[in-house]
Amino acid sequence: MQIELSSKQKEFIDKYIKKSAKDIWEEKLINLKGIVLNGEEDNQQIEDKINEWILVDIKVAEENTRPYKCVCGRSLRYQYVIKHRILDITYNLGCECVKKYTGIDSKLVNRVLLKKEELNSMVDEIIRKLNESEIDRQLYLLDYDEIPNMIRQQLLIGLPLTDKQLEKVFKVIGKDNNKKNYHKKVHNVMQELTKEQLEFLNKLNYEDKQPLIISLMDGKKIYNMDELKGVELSNIALRKVELNLPFTDKEIRDIKKGKKTEDIKYIEIASKKLNKSQYEFWCSRMSLNQRKETAKYIVEGTNICDKRLVRGKSLDKNIRKQIQLGIPLTEKQKKSLDI
Known part of the structure; x- marks a missing residue:
């Protein structure tokens, strides 16, 4: 239409x-x-x-x-x-x-x-x-003070720029070739976004918009809700997950910090559920990453291997002891045992 x-x-x-x-x-x-x-x-x-x-x-x-x-x-x-x-x-x-x-x-x-x-x-x-809704892909240019006034007015009333006008804008906001190419790359990234993603991006203020654009260009990781279970998210971060948009470096740091807090919480609870022998083995024979992963399994009572399933198998002595003590296995350990 x-x-x-x-x-x-x-x-x-x-x-x-x-x-x-x-x-x-x-x-x-x-x-x-x-x-x-x-x-x-x-x-x-x-x-x-x-x-x-x-x-x-x-x-x-x-x-x-x-x-x-x-x-x-x-x-x-x-x-x-x-x-x-x-x-x-x-x-x-x-x-x-x-x-x-x-x-x-x-x-x-x-x-x-x-x-x-x-x-x-x-x-x-x-x-x-x-x-073709191209105006939605160009509104980010309004964040640059250098663009000519006529171009600004054109964008403000909802009229997209022609390719020739875009070239002029890229030249104005990027005086050196590297910056000029950078803005062309930004323009290309905008072409890949859906209408919903563009609407979300265009509503952000400059401080939130620019880091997101950089994350899109850098191909930063896109998280799903399962990976963020237990992590408190801002409304902006939550909307990014829903729209399959990447997080900024700061948001990734906050997520890792949140995950670390969640890991520590599980470790504290798990350590109280283990008996003395289990706790000594868990702390001395298992790495920090293994303890982080198995802490959740200890709390949930999952990933504990039935001793009968490995009877007669040639096992690493640490894994054998871990199974004998009833300490949960990591996913990597389960895969290596083919159980």
């Missing part, structure tokens, strides 16, 4: 992007003749300074068609509607006849046409990107 442009969006496009052929014609003539305007002239004064010939419009037909006519009778794909300001006569002309009637070089006419087509193409690209 096509998105309908708002009145503000239409006004912005008409004012800053979609110039008329007449406006472009005047700009080219001003540059060509070296005319200086002070910015206070009205349309009539501008026309007086430029030329007696005014370009009213350029009509462009479909490719491989020539539905328009020049006054000379030639069929045209491109028709230039030219008005003589003093005589108040309008002519429909082809490129060559423009030069014949006005004395203005056809190269200028072609430049006007190319510029108009370029601007029309920009409008088409903006509307296409708007329908």
